[in-house]
Amino acid sequence: MSAAVRAAHDLVPSEEILDAITVAHDAGATYEEILESIEILAEDQEAKAATAEQHPAREKARPFWQTMDCPSWCDAEHAVNSRRVHQSNPTVVWCTRATPEAGTDTPTAIQFHAWVSQQDLHRDPLIYAGHNNAGEYYQPLTVAEARMYAAQLLRQADIAEGIDRDRPGDHT
Known part of the structure; x- marks a missing residue:
C-alpha cells in the first residue's frame, strides 16, 4: 500500500x-x-x-430562555440577561456620496449595513439593511423582500451599465 x-x-x-x-x-x-x-x-x-x-466549532452556552439551538448564521453571544435575539455579524459596504452634504466641499462616506436577526421563538428571520449616517436607519425585510430588493438593485446596476438582460447576448 x-x-x-x-x-x-x-x-x-x-x-x-x-x-x-x-x-x-x-x-x-x-x-x-x-x-x-x-x-x-x-x-x-x-x-x-x-x-x-x-477554527474549532464554538460551543455556545444556552441561557434558560433559549429553547432551541442557534441558527447556523448566529454570531451572538447569548447570556441570561442578553436580548433574546439571534443575530449574524453585519456586512458593511462603504460608499461615497456623489455630491457633498450641503455646506461642505467634501463627499461624505456612508456605511451600508446588512445582517440577519431573529427573535428567539420567532419562526422566520428578518434581514436588516440600511445606512449609518447621521444616525442609524435600518429597515427590516423578510427573506422574500430582501431577495426582491437585491434583484432590483442588480437590475438598476445593469441599467446603469447599459446591460439589457432581456436581450439575448447582452449578459456580460
Whole structure:
C-alpha cells in the first residue's frame, strides 16, 4: 500500500475511497489516475482537518430562555440577561456620496449595513439593511423582500451599465 493510499485511508472514510475508485474505474482511469484521485481526496481532507483545528466549532452556552439551538448564521453571544435575539455579524459596504452634504466641499462616506436577526421563538428571520449616517436607519425585510430588493438593485446596476438582460447576448 503506497503512502498516499495509506494517508487517504487514514483521512477519508473508506466509503469515499471506494466511491472514488469505482467512479474513476468506471470512467476508464488507469491505476495511476486512481491513485492520484485518492491523493487529491487525502489532501482535501487534510486541508479540512487543518482548518477545523484553526477554527474549532464554538460551543455556545444556552441561557434558560433559549429553547432551541442557534441558527447556523448566529454570531451572538447569548447570556441570561442578553436580548433574546439571534443575530449574524453585519456586512458593511462603504460608499461615497456623489455630491457633498450641503455646506461642505467634501463627499461624505456612508456605511451600508446588512445582517440577519431573529427573535428567539420567532419562526422566520428578518434581514436588516440600511445606512449609518447621521444616525442609524435600518429597515427590516423578510427573506422574500430582501431577495426582491437585491434583484432590483442588480437590475438598476445593469441599467446603469447599459446591460439589457432581456436581450439575448447582452449578459456580460
